[in-house]
Amino acid sequence: xxxxxxxxxxxxxxxxxxxxxxxxxxxxxxxxxxxxxxxxxxxxxxxxxxxxxxxxxxxxxxxxxxxxxxxxxxxxxxxxxxxxxxxxxxxxxxxxxxxxxxxxxxxxxxxxxxxxxxxxxxx
Amino acid sequence: xxxxxxxxxxxxxxxxxxxxxxxxxxxxxxxxxxxxxxxxxxxxxxxxxxxxxxxxxxxxxxxxxxxxxxxxxxxxxxxxxxxxxxxxxxxxxxxxxxxxxxxxxxxxxxxxxxxxxxxxxxxxxxxxxxxxxxxxxxxxxxxxxxxxxxxxxxxxxxxxxxxxxxxxxxxxxxxxxxxxxxxxxxxxxxxxxxxxxxxxxxxxxxxxxxxxxxxxxxxxxxxxxxxxxxxxxxxxxxxxxxxxxxxxxxxxxxxxxxxxxxxxxxxxxxxxxxxxxxxxxxxxxxxxxxxxxxxxxxxxxxxxxxxxxxxxxxxxxxxxxxxxxxxxxxxxxxxxxxxxxxxxxxxxxxxxxxxxxxxxxxxxxxxxxxxxxxxxxxxxxxxxxxxxxxxxxxxxxxxxxxxxxxxxxxxxxxxxxxxxxxxxxxxxxxxxxxxxxxxxxxxxxxxxxxxxxxxxxxxxxxxxxxxxxxxxxxxxxxxxxxxxxxxxxxxxxxxxxxxxxxxxxxxxxxxxxxxxxxxxxxxxxxxxxxxxxxxxxxxx
Numbered sequence: 001x002x003x004x005x006x007x008x009x010x011x012x013x014x015x016x017x018x019x020x021x022x023x024x025x026x027x028x029x030x031x032x033x034x035x036x037x038x039x040x041x042x043x044x045x046x047x048x049x050x051x052x053x054x055x056x057x058x059x060x061x062x063x064x065x066x067x068x069x070x071x072x073x074x075x076x077x078x079x080x081x082x083x084x085x086x087x088x089x090x091x092x093x094x095x096x097x098x099x100x101x102x103x104x105x106x107x108x109x110x111x112x113x114x115x116x117x118x119x120x121x122x123x
Numbered sequence: 124x125x126x127x128x129x130x131x132x133x134x135x136x137x138x139x140x141x142x143x144x145x146x147x148x149x150x151x152x153x154x155x156x157x158x159x160x161x162x163x164x165x166x167x168x169x170x171x172x173x174x175x176x177x178x179x180x181x182x183x184x185x186x187x188x189x190x191x192x193x194x195x196x197x198x199x200x201x202x203x204x205x206x207x208x209x210x211x212x213x214x215x216x217x218x219x220x221x222x223x224x225x226x227x228x229x230x231x232x233x234x235x236x237x238x239x240x241x242x243x244x245x246x247x248x249x250x251x252x253x254x255x256x257x258x259x260x261x262x263x264x265x266x267x268x269x270x271x272x273x274x275x276x277x278x279x280x281x282x283x284x285x286x287x288x289x290x291x292x293x294x295x296x297x298x299x300x301x302x303x304x305x306x307x308x309x310x311x312x313x314x315x316x317x318x319x320x321x322x323x324x325x326x327x328x329x330x331x332x333x334x335x336x337x338x339x340x341x342x343x344x345x346x347x348x349x350x351x352x353x354x355x356x357x358x359x360x361x362x363x364x365x366x367x368x369x370x371x372x373x374x375x376x377x378x379x380x381x382x383x384x385x386x387x388x389x390x391x392x393x394x395x396x397x398x399x400x401x402x403x404x405x406x407x408x409x410x411x412x413x414x415x416x417x418x419x420x421x422x423x424x425x426x427x428x429x430x431x432x433x434x435x436x437x438x439x440x441x442x443x444x445x446x447x448x449x450x451x452x453x454x455x456x457x458x459x460x461x462x463x464x465x466x467x468x469x470x471x472x473x474x475x476x477x478x479x480x481x482x483x484x485x486x487x488x489x490x491x492x493x494x495x496x497x498x499x500x501x502x503x504x505x506x507x508x509x510x511x512x513x514x515x516x517x518x519x520x521x522x523x524x525x526x527x528x529x530x531x532x533x534x535x536x537x538x539x540x541x542x543x544x545x546x547x548x549x550x551x552x553x554x555x556x557x558x559x560x561x562x563x564x565x566x567x568x569x570x571x572x573x574x575x576x577x578x579x580x581x582x583x584x585x586x587x588x589x590x591x592x593x594x595x596x597x598x599x600x601x602x603x604x605x606x607x608x609x610x611x612x613x614x615x616x617x618x619x620x621x622x623x624x625x626x627x628x629x630x631x632x633x634x635x636x637x638x639x640x641x642x643x644x645x646x647x648x649x650x651x652x653x654x655x656x657x658x659x660x661x662x663x
Binding site for chain 2: 028029031032033034038039040043044058059061090094097098
């Protein structure tokens with residue numbers, strides 16, 4: 001999950017489609033994010049490379065839309081509805097996920113077990 | 124070697140007898156009866172020491188030493204001398220006495236010699252300007268020009284400069300000498316020679332140009348005398364710089380180690396000659412090093428003796444070289460001795476040695492015992508101090524009876540703590556450092572100065588520097604400087620010399636203090652800026 005500056009990032013990703021849930025006047029997705037290029041990457045418990053400033057899923061509310069869709073804690077969010085999430089600030093990430101006119105968000109997430117699964121299936 | 128064998132004389136013959144191969148048992152028993160000498164108590168194989176019976180000081184020395192018989196009965200047939208027998212003089216005593224004699228005579232001679240030389244030189248130096256001024260008046264008063272105001276002004280200048288020179292010389296040179304150094308003090312000698320040459324050259328000039336030609340220009344003569352005094356003041360400035368200022372800047376770091384117990388200190392010295400460095404080190408030794416306590420060293424010696432004990436080398440080939448192994452051309456015997464010692468070392472290394480275990484438990488036990496005695500001592504002393512109270516003036520008038528001065532007060536409370544103190548000193552093996560008289564004196568001193576029991580005990584709980592103890596332990600006259608380089612040469616990188624006292628020696632090595640290259644870095648006070656480390660978590 002580390003990147004070489006100037007080179008395209010390759011990762012095995014999973015497509016997760018989350019339907020937002022209406023709670024009162026808010027649309028919620030049911031997870032929490034952490035990270036961003038303006039944050040301190042050393043405090044991220046989920047990243048392998050402690051200089052990775054990507055957006056990570058830090059908490060998934062049980063029974064929420066995210067858990068139903070298959071999002072897991074520790075996933076790194078690579079794209080949201082086509083928008084890149086690897087080089088955004090924390091606030092930009094939040095905004096991209098909480099657009100009021102969108103009901104569905106399609107995420108591309110990656111996690112370590114995905115890569116291992118691919119490697120095992122290739123062997 | 125001679126003084127180091129143990130004083131007790133009875134040998135445990137059991138160990139030798141049972142290891143005896145039984146070669147000539149009858150001969151050895153008859154020899155035992157005839158021999159009146161006593162046997163060596165140490166069980167080390169190597170010590171061939173010679174015992175002189177009490178009436179005969181050192182004659183048995185060289186003669187008996189040659190009898191190193193390589194047979195199984197050497198343990199019964201060699202004789203040993205101890206350095207501590209009551210009536211005989213040991214070699215050490217004789218060396219010490221002769222050294223004292225030659226020291227006292229030699230040093231005094233040299234000291235008076237240098238003293239007279241310096242006094243003569245000083246008088247010469249001071250009387251020369253006065254002579255320059257006075258001689259024209261005595262020898263050719265008629266021809267002399269009258270002395271005008273400028274000339275008389277110069278008289279005042281000469282007088283005051285001579286006074287200043289007198290004080291300066293008194294301050295620099297007329298101090299009580301604090302040490303006698305083995306060789307002449309090079310800088311002082313050079314300065315004395317310089318001054319002498321200088322004064323002589325001035326006299327020569329004076330004699331040739333002024334006395335012979337009988338110059339009438341008195342002002343010129345006075346100016347000449349003033350120039351002499353000025354130059355003398357400058358020589359005195361040179362003396363200050365060479366003798367005092369030059370060695371103030373530290374240039375060497377010396378490491379001083381005491382050979383008996385490894386106490387090490389480091390000092391920074393300037394550019395000194397080896398003898399002056401030795402003097403500085405000895406003065407610091409008396410202040411910094413804890414007092415030398417030979418009683419603490421016996422434990423390691425007894426351990427060392429036990430290491431080689433119980434091993435005996437047998438020569439199964441049956442050679443008995445009768446000549447001493449150090450004789451010329453006796454290579455076979457020396458080779459034999461070497462192989463024997465190697466065999467012993469190998470056997471000692473292979474043997475399963477449990478002495479480390481003993482050492483560990485012994486030290487733990489000793490530590491426990493010392494702490495227990497210390498606790499008892501502290502309690503006893505605190506209790507003793509509560510019996511004494513300082514009285515004020517008014518109370519004196521009220522209760523005039525039973526008032527004591529500090530000495531009596533000390534004597535009154537001493538018995539209650541004496542036993543605990545004595546036991547503690549015995550356990551830490553310091554009892555020979557403190558006499559009862561000195562303890563009472565110290566107690567009186569502490570009482571007078573309102574010291575707490577802890578302050579009183581401080582000098583007994585920790586071994587202090589040598590200066591703290593009585594003068595007889597100072598050993599001031601008995602230092603010897605042992606050096607391979609000349610003692611008047613300066614300290615160099617890697618210089619090594621020894622300062623030997625009777626009981627121990629100090630090993631001194633010098634290292635140059637490295638050249639320090641210091642660079643600067645400027646920090647703008649406005650450049651201290653900080654940011655928060657963020658880690659926020661947002662739920663979406």
